[in-house]
Amino acid sequence: MKSLRVGLCGVGNVGGAVLKLLKESSDLLEQQGGFSFELIQVGARKGRSAISYDDIDVTTNLMDVANNPDVDIFVELIGGTDFAGELVRAAIKNGKHVITANKALLAVEGNEIFKLARKNNVQIGFEASVAGGTPVIKALREGLVANKVEWFAGILNGTSNYILTEMNVEKTEFSQALLKAQELGLAEADPAMDIDGTDAAQKASILAALAFHVPFNFQAVNYEGIDKVDVEDLRYAEELGYSIKHIAFGRLVDQTVFVSAYPTLVPHEVILSQVGQQMNALEIYAKGIGSTVYYGPGAGPEPTASAVVADLVDIAKGGWQTEPTVMSENVLVSESTIKAPRYFRLMVRNEPGVIAKISAVFANQNISIEALIQHETKDKNTGKTEEVPVVILSGSVSDQVVDRLLQELNEMEEVANCLKQFRIYTKIN
Ligand SMILES: NC(=O)c1ccc[n+]([C@@H]2O[C@H](COP(=O)([O-])OP(=O)(O)OC[C@H]3O[C@@H](n4cnc5c(N)ncnc54)[C@H](OP(=O)(O)O)[C@@H]3O)[C@@H](O)[C@H]2O)c1
Incomplete structure (x- = not known):
């Protein structure tokens, strides 16, 4: 059985769950995936105290992992853009395949990273960057490859969806609903990028690159967050037959692509209006096949780790072409004319x-x-x-x-x- 050597940077929520999966589910992975993965080095700035397995080589200098000549696949799970970008670029230049859950990095530096990957003939796995454990990247990349995608609409931020659900059902104000989300571990201590819409907009720009074959262009995505929604609005919307959801939307009109993420009134008969709590859902409309809908957990350590490990297996199988195909005739523009x-x-x-x-x-x-x-x-x-x-x-x-x-x-x-x-x-x- 083919075995690949993995280096992992970041052992927080997601990294810790990936570590556990690789250590404790290796038999299942071999049976179902057909490959074995050996975790040969972990980068954790807190050192060994951050890890509960004694038999792993741990370094506090994360660049050691990106430079380790024995690592075949480099997994970046530290988040942020600056140091994460440095690590990813170093790993690629060293000829390693890279897996990341980092939508912020891809939304902003995706073009450069994929170009570098192509030059170095390595793969980038990023299933975990959008909709966590729900395989929407795979659906766009593989399952729908025979169809021309015309639009997508999705609930891509679980924290926002939980808060809106709580405000609607319990009639609590935004600040109280946010507090409850934080108490339940569903929102970060600093939830700014979730509630101001940045997180969903970054994910939408990644989906747009895949769905409409345009370069990554986060700057052209228009968005607002759920902090603008009051309980009053949810109540009026219900009275009129709508739910208010944070909807990321992408659309190809002729050769122009529009991408946005806004609080949106969704009619009760539309599936997305029924997606509650912290769940994610994505509806993709493609010519020929019509609508397909993907629903599942959009975040959390285990679902996100599941997507990271799925990418490991895909890369072990030979992966796919290195970057989303760009069709030069399609152009992503600001949404304002729609x-x-x-x-x-x-x-x-x-x-x-x-x-x-x-x-x-x-x-x-x-x-x-x-x-x-x-x-x-x-x-x-x-x-x-x-x-x-x-x-x-x-x-x-x-x-x-x-x-x-x-x-x-x-x-x-x-x-x-x-x-x-x-x-x-x-x-x-
Ligand atoms: N959590 C989710 O549900 C979820 C879902 C989808 C995607 N993601 C993405 O997955 C990635 C990781 O998220 P997470 O929730 O696991 O974050 P997290 O719990 O904050 O873990 C981040 C880890 O990286 C380390 N780290 C951060 N900055 C570092 C630096 N400059 N140098 C060295 N180590 C550093 C942290 O070390 P310390 O412990 O020392 O601070 C921590 O161990 C992010 O890109 C996130 O967007 C997360």
């Missing part, structure tokens, strides 16, 4: 004629109003209210037109505040 129906929540003066005036502003921008909610609200003390919320669902509209609409609304003395504006999911095919 139109989507919208949800607006405004605070308006509680007086006759206001709704008619607001409707006129929408009409002025040539935007249709598809639904409108204004509930009777009374101040507990006085019995009347100065300002009331109004929720409007509009027809499809571009970002530029939304900007003009909001400017006009904000100039109206009857409108106290345009509080929120979210996209509404529309099925394209």
Whole structure:
């Protein structure tokens, strides 16, 4: 049986689980994968104290692993971009295949890393970088290779999805839901990149490179996070037949690719609206086959380690071509020209004629109003209210037109505040 020698850097959540899998499930891997893997060196800056196996060579200088001439496959699980990038580039230059779960590194430096890998004739495995244990990279790379992908839509950040689910079900505010996610170990101590949308946008840019054959271009991805969503919005959305989800979206129109990640109202009949808690899901629409949907755990040590080890087996089998194929005619551009129906929540003066005036502003921008909610609200003390919320669902509209609409609304003395504006999911095919 062919045996490959593995060097691992980083023994945190994911690295620790990879270490355990390789040490304790080697028989299963040999039976099911057909290869054996020998973990010959681990890089951990805390040294041996970070590792509970005595028979492993541990170094506190992680570059030793990338430079170790006996290592065939280098596994990077430290995260971040600076040192992780240095390690990965060194390993590639030393002729080692590389496996990484690092979406931040690939989203920003993917083109350079894959180019270097091609030059050095080595493979890069990155299944764990998107949707953790759910094999979506493999689906795009292999299972759907006979089809032209036209769009994808996915819930790619488990932390955000958990928080939105908690806010919707328990009616807790964002800050409380985030705290609970942290207590349960579902959110990092610093969850900024999860909740501001960066993490999902990085994953979407990786998917776009594979799905639409464009270079990695994180800069062209437009995104916002779930920190903009209030319990109020979830409640209105439910009333109108929608869930609010953080949706990463990629689309090929002619030869133009648009990629985004936004809090989005998703109709209850769409599968993605039913994906709760910390789960991930990705719907991929390809010409010929139509929609396929992938659902599963998007993070966590064991699911992510499972994807890392699957890449080990793939590379042992000979892998695939070194980089996502680029079709030069396809171009990834900023999303701003794409139109989507919208949800607006405004605070308006509680007086006759206001709704008619607001409707006129929408009409002025040539935007249709598809639904409108204004509930009777009374101040507990006085019995009347100065300002009331109004929720409007509009027809499809571009970002530029939304900007003009909001400017006009904000100039109206009857409108106290345009509080929120979210996209509404529309099925394209
Ligand atoms: N956790 C998940 O569910 C998940 C899912 C998908 C992908 N990923 C990706 O997997 C990678 C690892 O994530 P993780 O959750 O395992 O992170 P983690 O628990 O923070 O572990 C990172 C490990 O790398 C070490 N490390 C970090 N920076 C270092 C540096 N400059 N020099 C030396 N060692 C360094 C840390 O050492 P110390 O212990 O000494 O700090 C720690 O052992 C990241 O790229 C992440 O995006 C994670």
